[in-house]
Amino acid sequence: MKLQPAHRARRFLASLWPAAVDPRDLEWSANWLTERERVLFGRMRGADRAHSMAVARSLEAHYLGLGEEPPGWVMAAALLHDVGKTVPDLGTYGRVVATLSGWVGGADMAEQWADTTGFTRKVGLYLKYPELGADLLAVAGSDERVVAWAREHHLPAQDWSVPAAEGELLAAADDGRL
Numbered sequence: 001m002k003l004q005p006a007h008r009a010r011r012f013l014a015s016l017w018p019a020a021v022d023p024r025d026l027e028w029s030a031n032w033l034t035e036r037e038r039v040l041f042g043r044m045r046g047a048d049r050a051h052s053m054a055v056a057r058s059l060e061a062h063y064l065g066l067g068e069e070p071p072g073w074v075m076a077a078a079l080l081h082d083v084g085k086t087v088p089d090l091g092t093y094g095r096v097v098a099t100l101s102g103w104v105g106g107a108d109m110a111e112q113w114a115d116t117t118g119f120t121r122k123v124g125l126y127l128k129y130p131e132l133g134a135d136l137l138a139v140a141g142s143d144e145r146v147v148a149w150a151r152e153h154h155l156p157a158q159d160w161s162v163p164a165a166e167g168e169l170l171a172a173a174d175d176g177r178l
Contacts, residue, residue, distance in 0.1 A: 020046065021046055021049050021050060021053070025053050026049075028053075029041065029049075029052075029053055029056065029079055032056065032072060032075040032076050032079060033076055033079060033080070034076075034140070034141065034142070036140035036141060036142075037076060037079075037080060037137070037140055037142055037146075039140075040080060040083050040086070040136055040137070040140055041079060041080060041083070043083075043086045044082065044083060044085070044086055045085070045086075047092075048082050048085055051082070052078060052079045052080065052081065052082060053079065055078040055079075055081070055170070055173040055174050056075050056078035056079050056173075058173040058178045059074060059075065059078050059169060059170070059173050059178065060075065062169060062173075062178055071166065072143075073143040073145045073146055074166050074169070074170065076142065076143065076146045077145065077146045077149035077150070077162075077170055078170060078173060078174075080133070080137060080142070080146060080150060081133070081149055081150050081153045081170070081174065082129070082133065082150075083133040083136055083137065083150060084128070084129030084130055084131065084132035084133025084134070084135075084136065084150060085126065085129045085133070086136075087125050087129065087132045087133075087136075088121075088122040088123075088125035088126040088129070089122070090122050090123075090126050094119070094122065094123075094126070095126060097123065098122070098123040098126040098127060099126075101113075101123050101127075102123075102126075102127040107127060109124070109127075110124045110125075110127035110128045111124065111128070112124065113127070114127075114128055130150060130151050130152070130153065130154055131151055133150040133151070134147045134148070134150040134151035136150075137150050145162050145163075145166075148160070148161045148162050149162050149167070149170060152167075153170065153171065153174065157171070
């Protein structure tokens with residue numbers, strides 16, 4: 001698991017304050033999602049929804065700046081790429097512990113930790129959140145590219161199955177570079 005200190009620090013700081021999501025933003029995001037995807041999006045913590053909406057808004061601005069309408073699957077992928085974090089339901093500090101545990105212990109430990117109980121299980125599940133999110137999205141009937149992005153968004157670009165141009169934009173928006 002890549003630590004990505006700058007990205008993680010921004011996400012941590014943003015999560016320290018309760019993120020009340022503006023109802024207009026929720027309405028805007030719902031326009032990009034199917035009914036079943038909206039249910040999944042609604043399960044996400046406020047800070048995760050706010051982050052995902054910022055990623056999607058950034059992408060929308062990029063496409064509109066080019067005079068293009070953003071592809072629907074790209075917007076859904078931006079809004080739902082972190083949906084797997086709903087499975088372990090760890091708070092901010094638990095996520096910090098999980099991230100550091102994965103960095104120190106290695107991603108291969110996630111499977112073993114997920115097969116235990118208590119907090120260790122939650123750490124293991126958190127480290128597997130991309131796979132878990134992809135599974136949730138597949139069951140919800142999401143576009144295969146949305147499912148793939150949830151699973152692959154932390155992988156190196158050469159391992160993505162989504163179109164490279166859209167993957168680069170999604171990654172840049174997620175990291176705050178777009």
